[in-house]
Amino acid sequence: METAKVAIIGFGTIGSGVARLLLEHRDRIARRAGKKIELVHVVDKDLKRSRNIALPPGVLTSELSDVTNDPEIVAAVELVGGLEPARSIVLELLESGKNIVTANKALLAEHGPELFDRARQLGRTIAFEAAVAGGIPIIASIGECLIANQIESIHAILNGTSNFILSQMEENNTDYASAVAEAQQRGYAEANPAMDVNGSDAAQKLAILAHLAFGARVNWRNIPRTGIDIVDVADMRFAKELGYSIKLLAVAELVPEGLELHVSPTLIRQGTTLAEVRGAYNAVRVVGDAVGRVFYHGLGAGQMPTASAVVADLVNTVAGRTAITFERLNLWSTEGEPRVRLRDAARVPGRFYLRFNVDDRPGVMAEIASILGAHNISIASVIQHEAEEDDASNTVPLIIMTHMSPEGAVADALKTIGQLACVHPGSVRMRVRD
Amino acid sequence: METAKVAIIGFGTIGSGVARLLLEHRDRIARRAGKKIELVHVVDKDLKRSRNIALPPGVLTSELSDVTNDPEIVAAVELVGGLEPARSIVLELLESGKNIVTANKALLAEHGPELFDRARQLGRTIAFEAAVAGGIPIIASIGECLIANQIESIHAILNGTSNFILSQMEENNTDYASAVAEAQQRGYAEANPAMDVNGSDAAQKLAILAHLAFGARVNWRNIPRTGIDIVDVADMRFAKELGYSIKLLAVAELVPEGLELHVSPTLIRQGTTLAEVRGAYNAVRVVGDAVGRVFYHGLGAGQMPTASAVVADLVNTVAGRTAITFERLNLWSTEGEPRVRLRDAARVPGRFYLRFNVDDRPGVMAEIASILGAHNISIASVIQHEAEEDDASNTVPLIIMTHMSPEGAVADALKTIGQLACVHPGSVRMRVRD
Numbered sequence: 087m088e089t090a091k092v093a094i095i096g097f098g099t100i101g102s103g104v105a106r107l108l109l110e111h112r113d114r115i116a117r118r119a120g121k122k123i124e125l126v127h128v129v130d131k132d133l134k135r136s137r138n139i140a141l142p143p144g145v146l147t148s149e150l151s152d153v154t155n156d157p158e159i160v161a162a163v164e165l166v167g168g169l170e171p172a173r174s175i176v177l178e179l180l181e182s183g184k185n186i187v188t189a190n191k192a193l194l195a196e197h198g199p200e201l202f203d204r205a206r207q208l209g210r211t212i213a214f215e216a217a218v219a220g221g222i223p224i225i226a227s228i229g230e231c232l233i234a235n236q237i238e239s240i241h242a243i244l245n246g247t248s249n250f251i252l253s254q255m256e257e258n259n260t261d262y263a264s265a266v267a268e269a270q271q272r273g274y275a276e277a278n279p280a281m282d283v284n285g286s287d288a289a290q291k292l293a294i295l296a297h298l299a300f301g302a303r304v305n306w307r308n309i310p311r312t313g314i315d316i317v318d319v320a321d322m323r324f325a326k327e328l329g330y331s332i333k334l335l336a337v338a339e340l341v342p343e344g345l346e347l348h349v350s351p352t353l354i355r356q357g358t359t360l361a362e363v364r365g366a367y368n369a370v371r372v373v374g375d376a377v378g379r380v381f382y383h384g385l386g387a388g389q390m391p392t393a394s395a396v397v398a399d400l401v402n403t404v405a406g407r408t409a410i411t412f413e414r415l416n417l418w419s420t421e422g423e424p425r426v427r428l429r430d431a432a433r434v435p436g437r438f439y440l441r442f443n444v445d446d447r448p449g450v451m452a453e454i455a456s457i458l459g460a461h462n463i464s465i466a467s468v469i470q471h472e473a474e475e476d477d478a479s480n481t482v483p484l485i486i487m488t489h490m491s492p493e494g495a496v497a498d499a500l501k502t503i504g505q506l507a508c509v510h511p512g513s514v515r516m517r518v519r520d
Numbered sequence: 521m522e523t524a525k526v527a528i529i530g531f532g533t534i535g536s537g538v539a540r541l542l543l544e545h546r547d548r549i550a551r552r553a554g555k556k557i558e559l560v561h562v563v564d565k566d567l568k569r570s571r572n573i574a575l576p577p578g579v580l581t582s583e584l585s586d587v588t589n590d591p592e593i594v595a596a597v598e599l600v601g602g603l604e605p606a607r608s609i610v611l612e613l614l615e616s617g618k619n620i621v622t623a624n625k626a627l628l629a630e631h632g633p634e635l636f637d638r639a640r641q642l643g644r645t646i647a648f649e650a651a652v653a654g655g656i657p658i659i660a661s662i663g664e665c666l667i668a669n670q671i672e673s674i675h676a677i678l679n680g681t682s683n684f685i686l687s688q689m690e691e692n693n694t695d696y697a698s699a700v701a702e703a704q705q706r707g708y709a710e711a712n713p714a715m716d717v718n719g720s721d722a723a724q725k726l727a728i729l730a731h732l733a734f735g736a737r738v739n740w741r742n743i744p745r746t747g748i749d750i751v752d753v754a755d756m757r758f759a760k761e762l763g764y765s766i767k768l769l770a771v772a773e774l775v776p777e778g779l780e781l782h783v784s785p786t787l788i789r790q791g792t793t794l795a796e797v798r799g800a801y802n803a804v805r806v807v808g809d810a811v812g813r814v815f816y817h818g819l820g821a822g823q824m825p826t827a828s829a830v831v832a833d834l835v836n837t838v839a840g841r842t843a844i845t846f847e848r849l850n851l852w853s854t855e856g857e858p859r860v861r862l863r864d865a866a867r868v869p870g871r872f873y874l875r876f877n878v879d880d881r882p883g884v885m886a887e888i889a890s891i892l893g894a895h896n897i898s899i900a901s902v903i904q905h906e907a908e909e910d911d912a913s914n915t916v917p918l919i920i921m922t923h924m925s926p927e928g929a930v931a932d933a934l935k936t937i938g939q940l941a942c943v944h945p946g947s948v949r950m951r952v953r954d
Contacts, residue, residue, distance in 0.1 A: 107668050107810060111670070114670065115667070119667070215665070221814055223660075223665030223814075226657075226661075226664065226665050227657055227660075230660065230835075230836065231660050231829075232657070233552045233835050234541050234549060234835070235828055236545070236548065359793070359796065362791075374828065376824040376828035376831075377828040377829075378825055380655055380656060380657075380817070381815075381817035382814070382815070382816055383793065383814070383816075383817075384812065384815065385811070390809075390811070391811045393810060394666065394808065394811040395665075395811075397668035397810075398664065398665050398667050401668070407844050407845070410839050410841050411841070
């Protein structure tokens, strides 16, 4: 049986998971791949730290040149993470003739066009199943399995950390800060969870999916996004009362006016598949014009789910399938592909959940309702409970669900409402999905 | 741009769906495939019947030889259905050098080894994504995306007709016969729905998945199966009362004693993803040792979802990816793959739902309970309602949920219980999944 030599760059959690699969399940993978996959080098600055996998002698090295100078290595897995030095490392590996497998969504969202162009010029490939939704094979699904379809929409929960935090808040009535602490303690959230909870991570993944599904070369920074840090545990209770769960939803939807893209905490009707996604799971709901609605659910991150996707890419790469996807199916070229126009976010209509912190006195509801009316925003339902007895603030939360309204009109109305003397700072606006 | 010539054999519902995608979305598919896919022949005995797609002149023919004699045709889609003449047609097409795409699960479950061996000998390929779970890309997922995993279990709803009938019974309190009639009227069920409702269709699909996931060459007839025709609308109500939905579940599970395979109506705990699968949808839940649990949900049948899967296979075939999967990844060979031992069905433990039709008199419960006890079967819960006032039969349904027990012991106990004078014919036994 032929042998394909490969290397891993970055020996952290995912890197040791990939090494474990390649070493401990060598025979199983060879049998299924039709080739032995031999891990010849693992590159990491830190040669001392103990990992839960013992590498054969001579495999661990601190020198990238051990890989770039070895012409027998056909593929390298980039698991360094972040932008630099990951970008330089990938370019160096491509120049030295290696095919790339990566789980780095930030790198692709930021430098995708540069890296893919360079790979094409050099006749190399980049595979990235692990970069979006971990163990869910969404890249292969959109890029290959659903190729006969015009994709019409993608609704996805792409950030497991945010979903874990929201689930904690919903199920255990935990406040936001405690839920974040719990996520950190369990290893779901980084010490600095900003990119996860502010929607950036989900926006980067959405940019990759939108590129694949709609040929949209969009800078992830231009995707309107709101993080889960605006969600209060009280919103969870009100949402439940109205029949909804709150999830950080990434949306790409093709409408006659263009492609709508956004990431935001969203009230999703209970009982629907997306509303039932709990804990650190991810989910993707794709609608194609032929296939209809397809739904995927699985672990979006973590050592072994991500390693599973990386190893599948490695097998595809050494078996030659990635080359066909990459070069021949021409997925990453915009040539001939009609450019997709992004729709102006302010004009995207939706239903909205609004929470105001208002003085507990007569006339307040009338003032707010008249401003909404002046902006042509119609009210679907209202919740206002009596103030709790031990609440000395003399304010109460007022919840308003709107009918369909353009987001811009709602934002304008909120600005005016925020100037009312009876309305205190900290109003919240979230999308609703029925 | 290069052109690949293809043909369709069988111009029924799916055939016209495939033709529609290839003709109406020619440019879109070419752009994504990197090749024009030209439909040069559609073969069907019936040249007169009107379909919802107009073929270019000269494309429709009644002669298979128009395809086999044309050396430029690289791939043919078999949509004849059934065993013969489908088997002979596929062999003839292979001999004439065509690669095959098929949606015919009966053909693969019955003649898979013969057809795959012949294709390999001739250097041709067979692609069959559309044969299992229609629009859900489960073949590519198990065969390629999850290749790094030892699959541990598959739990699937693979027959949309049965699921539609069960959903009608559950949601509208419709009796079994009316629900079947409704399914026929909507085009979900054939005039003779036997293969759908008796579990054969699901068993054929499960045999294909088990081959792919576990290398198990199992004859689908050897898979223990029970159909949904045993389910009464009363079972739906009792199941709901106990917190369950009833679904026709296909199970493949690797346990230390071997591979457990069966198809049967199963009580599934409400709120779980599988329990929420409604109407003509299919769903597959796969557990892999690295990836964990992955869940797929989509339309399992119907013209365009199936056509979507067929066209994806056609693109993979003309682009050369199928050849790598088929030849190089060696998926369909059992060489070197450890043979999987099927577990004796009688020893497979489970929880069971039992419904007896019993005389409405004292002592009955004690008689039944003592037989269950003698077979070492422990009772988890019991439902017995008072007889309805207008019921003159003087019998009542008695529902018993067991704790974990081997299926064989339960079957033995039921045989003995059936001989009791107080127990009337028509006892029902279903598996329970929590």
